[in-house]
Amino acid sequence: MVKIRVLQRVLVTGGAGFIGSNFVRHLLAARPAVTIVDLDALTYAGSRENLRDLPDPDRHQFVHGDITDRALVDRLLAEHAIDTIVHFAAESHVDRSITGPGAFVQTNVVGTFTLLDAARAAWRGRDPGGVRFHHVSTDEVYGSLAPDAAPVAEGAAYAPRSPYAASKAASDHLVRAYATTYGLPVTISNCSNNYGPYQFPEKLIPLMIVNGVLGKPLPVYGDGLQVRDWLHVDDHCAAIVAIVERGRPGATYHVGGGNQPTNLELVGRLCALLDARLPASPHRPHAGLITHVVDRPGHDRRYDLDCGLIERELGWRPRHDLATGLAATVDWYLAAGAWLAAIRDSDDFRRWLTLNYADRGAGAP
Ligand code: NAD
Numbered sequence: 436m437v438k439i440r441v442l443q444r445v446l447v448t449g450g451a452g453f454i455g456s457n458f459v460r461h462l463l464a465a466r467p468a469v470t471i472v473d474l475d476a477l478t479y480a481g482s483r484e485n486l487r488d489l490p491d492p493d494r495h496q497f498v499h500g501d502i503t504d505r506a507l508v509d510r511l512l513a514e515h516a517i518d519t520i521v522h523f524a525a526e527s528h529v530d531r532s533i534t535g536p537g538a539f540v541q542t543n544v545v546g547t548f549t550l551l552d553a554a555r556a557a558w559r560g561r562d563p564g565g566v567r568f569h570h571v572s573t574d575e576v577y578g579s580l581a582p583d584a585a586p587v588a589e590g591a592a593y594a595p596r597s598p599y600a601a602s603k604a605a606s607d608h609l610v611r612a613y614a615t616t617y618g619l620p621v622t623i624s625n626c627s628n629n630y631g632p633y634q635f636p637e638k639l640i641p642l643m644i645v646n647g648v649l650g651k652p653l654p655v656y657g658d659g660l661q662v663r664d665w666l667h668v669d670d671h672c673a674a675i676v677a678i679v680e681r682g683r684p685g686a687t688y689h690v691g692g693g694n695q696p697t698n699l700e701l702v703g704r705l706c707a708l709l710d711a712r713l714p715a716s717p718h719r720p721h722a723g724l725i726t727h728v729v730d731r732p733g734h735d736r737r738y739d740l741d742c743g744l745i746e747r748e749l750g751w752r753p754r755h756d757l758a759t760g761l762a763a764t765v766d767w768y769l770a771a772g773a774w775l776a777a778i779r780d781s782d783d784f785r786r787w788l789t790l791n792y793a794d795r796g797a798g799a800p
């Protein structure tokens with residue numbers, strides 16, 4: 436019989452980023468008794484604007500700070516009597532880990548260590564059933580799969596290939612080491628590519644929508660036949676709630692959307708949606724904007740998670756199918772004028788586009 440933990444005071448790290456802000460919104464709506472402390476450093480990827488439409492803002496307290504700041508983390512855990520940590524904060528973009536890996540080691544490895552060690556100290560002597568450290572990780576830790584390889588189940592060997600994936604793998608190992616060595620009650624989720632509202636437009640789906648609307652090239656790395664699984668962010672949030680409430684301490688759960696399009700297929704679907712939504716656009720057909728550019732170094736060919744465990748143990752499965760989810764996401768970005776313009780027109784984002792795309796050939800911004 437699975438014991439259900441009652442969540443009360445939750446520390447969310449990275450709650451001003453894409454998945455974290457969706458999680459804050461989801462948890463406030465789903466659990467009316469929960470209060471949230473949201474620790475976020477507001478890097479280029481985080482914004483208070485991502486938290487503008489919270490359902491019950493009085494139960495959410497934002498703290499601007501860094502997860503590597505041990506004194507701050509100690510204070511938050513004690514002052515708010517935190518019983519659950521849901522750890523999203525990270526440097527998350529693979530291309531940025533190639534141009535600047537240092538920040539990935541600092542936040543993803545040192546930051547995760549800082550949180551783990553603070554939780555161990557704060558929860559010493561507590562009933563392990565009453566507290567939980569949940570670490571949000573990625574399918575990229577397993578490395579690149581061959582086209583015909585079977586889906587990867589929990590417990591498979593790690594083979595990370597980018598600095599981002601290596602830093603997430605290191606953090607997963609630290610989380611498991613704290614469970615084994617100190618008995619810290621942890622869970623880990625490794626999930627596939629998320630999509631949905633508030634995703635920073637450096638990532639494939641929002642970048643293609645933004646460039647498509649403006650009639651700019653849609654830069655597809657290499658042959659575009661790489662395969663990803665796409666998970667709607669709200670399905671991901673529901674999976675995390677299920678894991679922190681009912682998951683076994685020490686367990687790892689895979690979370691995926693159950694689809695395997697190539698990047699070219701996915702971009703083609705986005706172009707068809709833009710054609711349908713923008714019948715008067717001079718850029719139709721948007722597929723004419725697709726431009727093959729120099730590939731990402733070490734580009735993983737395919738990821739595919741076996742998600743049977745979370746379905747069997749916790750009854751979770753994705754509710755959004757890719758066609759409906761993509762259509763809603765395109766509509767969200769088409770309506771996100773001021774939010775999007777603030778990022779798109781910033782010097783910081785323009786610098787990133789130049790740094791990442793200028794030397795890739797035909798797809799320069
Ligand atoms: P994101 O880049 O959109 O947001 C990251 C957030 O963390 C930002 O708000 C940023 O300000 C904050 N942050 C960064 N460094 C920090 C620090 N040192 N201290 C405090 N806050 C800091 O990322 P995301 O896409 O929402 O990803 C969230 C988590 O999910 C990450 O751990 C990522 O590895 C994991 N993940 C993401 C995906 C995906 O498809 N986006 C898939 C699998 C796993």
Ligand code: DAU
Nearest residue numbers: 527528529573574575627628637638639654655656661698
């Ligand atoms: O798989 C989970 C991971 O998904 C997460 O752990 C990462 O945090 C998240 O960023 C994401 O990583 P990807 O590298 O898969 O996502 P991205 O959106 O950057 O790229 C998706 C695919 O599209 C990938 O094969 C690279 C390709 N791509 C990406 C960009 C930005 C292009 O072809 N052109 C582009 O301009």
